[in-house]
């Protein structure tokens with residue numbers, strides 16, 4: 001085994017609803033609000049699409065996911081040669097790291113962000129610089145200060161998981177203006193479809209000026225397809241060609257591709273999800289402990305508390321499984337019924 005893998009551990013999923021019920025003696029339904037999934041599920045059209053392709057399970061998918069690539073190309077108005085699909089962004093992040101990093105290279109990212117940038121860099125024996133957040137936000141200037149000749153990749157997450165905070169179009173533009181153009185800046189926009197802020201970056205537009213700005217998107221979150229494992233990167237064609245060499249030939253399943261096609265077509269459903277989520281998000285922010293929350297543009301809210309485990313347990317007691325962090329609890333926004341229950345808990349809880 002590679003020596004550096006010894007310092008990592010396998011992904012810890014947290015207890016399942018069944019195990020939690022046993023451990024805490026909980027009766028009644030438990031809702032999983034720990035992984036930022038879309039509780040409403042995908043568009044109903046997705047199920048129809050999957051059902052109509054059930055006879056093809058014995059065949060490998062077409063390599064490179066050409067149908068969904070074509071559809072995304074039209075949807076975003078970018079050439080298909082600039083898009084690469086993975087079995088979720090998890091695999092896209094793995095492929096990029098595998099293709100680009102060797103021992104001694106450096107990546108720069110933030111503290112308290114999506115863990116897979118770090119994890120995959122360590123597997124490749126790269127050094128990871130994690131710049132602390134500034135008041136809960138990515139510190140883009142701090143990140144700039146860490147970029148040097150050894151830097152091979154910069155990972156940004158916008159909006160950020162687990163804080164939910166975002167940086168604006170002008171901030172990203174100002175940042176890209178200062179990064180040397182040979183260093184890829186990868187912006188993970190896994191939650192972009194939930195964003196309602198008007199000044200959120202148009203990263204696709206910025207790509208026209210900054211060919212080193214790469215963009216990650218997924219069908220796992222607002223599109224409700226976390227179980228299907230499909231996500232993609234939009235980047236410079238040369239980068240896509242290189243990453244494609246190490247892509248496993250049949251990495252995205254056949255049904256995943258059909259599911260994503262149907263989900264993409266139903267933009268009305270996506271609008272419904274965005275609006276419903278934004279309404280519910282506001283309910284959390286309306287409580288008088290607003291200062292304890294990071295600002296969120298996503299389908300989750302992060303509550304800062306010195307007693308994360310107690311808060312986690314209090315939320316569990318009203319049937320909601322959330323995710324505990326050393327400095328707080330991340331709550332995926334659920335159906336109104338669960339949100340209302342969690343809000344009542346938060347009102348009474350001494351953070």
Ligand SMILES: Cc1ncc(COP(=O)(O)O)c(C=O)c1O
Pocket residue numbers: 035036087088089090091114157160161188190218219220226229230231
């Ligand atoms: C910021 C961010 N990037 C990537 C992922 C991975 O998404 P996928 O399901 O597409 O692998 C997640 C999942 O939680 C995420 O929060």
